[in-house]
Amino acid sequence: MCRNKESFGKKKIPYGEEATLEKISKFSDLIPHHEWFSKLWSEYAIGYTESPKGTGLCEYISISMLFFYQELFISSGYFTDEEFEHYFVIQEKVEKIGMPWHFFSETSQKEKSFITKLWELNKKQVNFIEPIPFKKAINRWVKGHEIEKRISLKSQIALVIGDSSEKILKDFKVPVALSYPNRGGHSVVIIGYDSQTKSYLVHYGWVKKELRIVRKKDIWSWSNGGFWVALYDKNEKKLPLKKRFFFEGKKYSWKELKEMGFTAKDIDRI
Secondary structure, three states: OOEEEHHHHHOOOOOOOOHHHHHHHOEEOOOOHHHHHHHHOHHHHHHEEEOOEEEEEOOOOHHHHHHHHHHHHHHHOOHHHHHHHHHHHEEEOOOOOEOOOEEEOOOOOOOHHHHHHHHHHHOEEEEEOOHHHHHHHHHHHHOOOOOOEEEEEEEEOOOOOOOHHHHHHHHHHHOEEEEEEOOOOOOEEEEEEOOOOOEEEOOOOOOOOEEEEEHHHHEEEEOOOOEEEEEEEEOOOOOOOOOOEEEEEEEEEEEHHHOOOOOOEEEOOO
């Protein structure tokens, strides 16, 4: 549900309000390492890519974030080492901790980008109105990967009563991708929920417009339509995290950095 260049017009205006540190601190539920999403600020950090016709690929940007979060912080196996080295580069010119960024994106050989690859694998479908094509995109990428038989997918459409995205976020402590058709249509990644204000903290998937606070009722109701999708490793014992970060001349896994006392707040923004 991503609008193209023509429907957006020349000026893109994100929905919701800017998420300041003060406002985020008041949220009742935040996923572990949520601060990492605030580092996804630039085109290269997000991997922002559009189709050759200018159609937004926001669903695939959301999928990329779900994969990246799991691969870096929870359980590896979403990428082979060869794939990771092809699509991503670990930032080394940093003040503290360098993280991976997308080597290819909208203004840098986007036809080779990871977002483009997901789109092509999924038969170039865009503007999903229900979760099946979203889940197919996930399954088509993980097929043959170490994570394939370990992955669990949860989803829900707005027209059916079931688990809420915030319940999944709280119970499984994972980000949730939510697509909505109203307000122009978009796909975002939920990383927090505030029970008092009934608002989501989301990564918007746009360059320099990363974290936003959006009222749940404005983008999620049976009358609005839409859907959400979440994924996680269903095995209690996770696959070992790989050395995907850079600190003082060496590569480290997040487990190693965490044992050294670092948090996602210490990761440099790209």
